[in-house]
Amino acid sequence: MEYLIGVDLGTTATKAVLFEKNGKIVASSSQAYPLYRDASGMAEEALEDIFEAVLVTIREVSFNLAEEDELLAVSFSTQMHSLIAFDENWQPLTRVITWADTRAVKYTEQIKNSAEGFEIYKRTGTPLHPMAPLSKLIWLREEKNNIYQRAAHYLDLKGYIFYRLFATNKIDLSTVTGTGLFNIFKLDWEEKALALTQLTKAQLPEVVEPYTIEQGMPHEFAKKMGIQEDTKFVWGAADGPLSNLGVNAIKPGVAAITIGTSGAIRVVTDQPKTDEKGRTFTYALDREHWVVGGPVNSGGDVFRWARDQIFDGKLSYDEITALASKVAPGADGLLFHPYLGGERAPLWDANARGSFFGLNYGHNRSQMTRSVLEGVVFNLYMVALSLIEVVGNLNMIQATGGFTSSELWTQILADIFEQPINVPESREAGCLGAVIMAEKALGIVDNLEVIEEMVGTNRSYEPQVEHFEIYRELAPIFIRLSRALTAEYQNISNFQRRFED
Template sequence: MQPYLLGIDIGTGSTKAVAVDLNGNATGISQHYYPVKTPQPGYNEQDPELILQAFISCITDMVKKMEQAPFAISFSSAMHSVIPVDSNGKALADMMTWADARSENIAQKLRNSAAGQDIYKTSGTPIHAMTPLCKLMWLNENENELFFLTHKFISIKEYIWYYLFNEFQVDYAIASATGLFDIIKLDWNTEACVLAGITADKLSTPVNTTYKRADLKPTIAAILQLNTDTHFIIGASDGCCANLGSFVTTADVASLTIGTSGAIRVTSMQPVYNYEAMIFNYLLNASTFICGGAVNNGGIALNWLLKTFLNKNLLAHTDYDEAFKSIATIPAGSDGLIFLPYLYGERAPLWDTKSCGMFFNIKPQHTQAHFLRAGLEGICFALNDVLQTIEKTSTPVKQLNISGGFITSKVWTQMLADITGKKLAIVQQDDASAIGAVFLAMDALGLKPIDQQSPVSSAQNIVADEVNHQTYIQSFLVFKKLYTDLKVTMHWVHDIGL
């Protein structure tokens, strides 16, 4: 049997393990799901023990499928999670996910202050309710007893890492997404910690993303069916790993991923700052920055559209197929119908938790298929908004390397090319974040330089239809103006509880 590595991607809805051979080829996959809790408006929580069990199941599944243990395991993980734990690494409360918005008022106040600008410049992290900084400020104000009982505030990757090695350590990528980390000095930022009401000893020890260990506890090795000297590489965040797994290593090529949410990222040797649009600057390693913006409304908005207009509680693959067939019958621009996709508020470049979704310019000729196409166009417009913001601050992007489940839809990928006017390259059929984690492991172990990975084949390229692109230029101008014109009304409606 050929040796292999495992890339583990700890996501919001599931944990996925992807087996990769020493040539960089994906050879197997396992995925386990878990629920999200929303006990109150603005709350978004998960049980970290369920995620740990999913992680264990993914590894044991892959050992069984591959008929041998992996040579090495490397991590990708969702960002911005917060778990208060005791000195034994046990959770004292459920995990607050990236989508938890209960600290939105704290975040808004901080964003409008001079301190907020300083925090953004030092941390590279947008000032938003998603960040651990704002979550800790909220816990300090509202859960005082829990706050002071907590030994450490950690992320879900740190929770699993402690299970493996009985030590609190965090990689630079996850740390750089907290709002508490100095991305230049590579250490916790004292000023941010003071704002959060903590000292640095309440946080894990930062290490580089290529940090590795091979001293697994025998009891844990037996549970996972691994050797005690299996190499574990701490890895990076899902966004940073996705860039690596999408072969995006320069500023003129961007990665675009769509899952539940969506994001556009470029790779840079220095931070790219834009306080108004809050471009993020997360660390891939000690000297490389992943810069870009994330939107809230990706696949989650499409699912709402399909469930609502198809009147279904559960969606099957055939529902997506039929929907995309009907969308293909409608011309670009949906005969003037425009959708603002801000169903769950919005992150980049608006950073507006009070924004909402809407359809505009509804006419008698608009059918169900029009609404579905306009909905999909709205999701793409939001991503194009991020792309143009990055280009204004950084350098022009000539190509988008795309990954995520949406790449299987020819309608969606062509629409994205037509709206952005960019060439798209499908770079990874499997999970780009898990693959990127494996590339980090290869680098850490000296197996294969990252820049020698296989290039994108021309057969996977998608180019824009120029006629459709010109139509979308006009629609996008309306899309942008709609939010500007309606922002005050959106906030008013949100504040009065409608």
């Protein structure tokens, strides 16, 4: 038998999945690690934690290979927007500064207000936000100048893993399009962005195709992973674009909606497209497939907050959802804006804060919980409206992520979007997408459309008329309210910072 391994370098865990060539899952392994946060907005990870997680998870799934079996390749999906600085001897000067790090918020505002700020977005496709390495680099220069001055090289997380395994200094095309430093039309580093950060091209990695193959790792690492030294490692792509591929959402008008810890809505086009209002991102899957969409901070983490703070952590998610399901759509007129930790799309405002609106004496924890679930979806609906302006109407929606285990939450999605929602069979979309790219790199398949043969529909949800008529009335209120509060987000976040440790 011939097999492939897909590896997903996530924010809170690395996962490895062993697949047959036809996309069937054989085994999976996940290794968690901490995300280090503090009140300043720091969100970092330890390099060694993640590298060790790669070795461990690949070893655990490779145990399922018999001696006569062949491992064709290992391919990667990665979290986007990460940044690591190294000195001239390739000693790391920072941990992994992740997409969730917001310490660059002040410098992001400066970029937005500069003459070239919006032009940089239009050329790079990466919204101006603290998540982007563009902003992080300016923050390093201004607030961690001792690191900035010593930094001779910069890599993303996947680039670091490949550096450890193969001594490379590279970044794949998909991941680099999320840095805010790369011109997505010229497919080269963006000079205006480099000028803002005061970096030189010599400090940046070589950009390679997602189908690039590396071989010949040190014996010690191959032994720890339980695989051959000459095993092919395919670069793969970034997690957002690969999720679209992995759920069979790569045709025009087919949207992928994911709600995990955070969330996103994305559509694939055949060329890069940016938004005249700067609301959406444009990242590459490969040169022929570009993913346009918007990511949200507010997903499952908001539901976790509701469990911990509204219910004191005493009820399970299923028990809480059961209470919410007894409440009518619209939560009896209670709206929730889920911006507990700032927001990316559609606001692109790290100072945004959450709120309940319409709260009265008749509301209890059940209504509050339903409004939290609805608020996350209303927010994604706002992103979808922006996306439609850029790429046209959405004809089909493929839904993935932990939220699909909740029938209530998935039905709310169908009702607010007024469209059928398909839940694909495979929940390992990123890893499956990485494996499909590996098969194309190896010449096993000719194109990515083979995903249609591998991903069926597990179940579907139809919008219910009596529900979406209510949401039609509430959605404009939700949208107008988010705009009305925008002017005060900066003020309330400044006030809150006085009380941070």
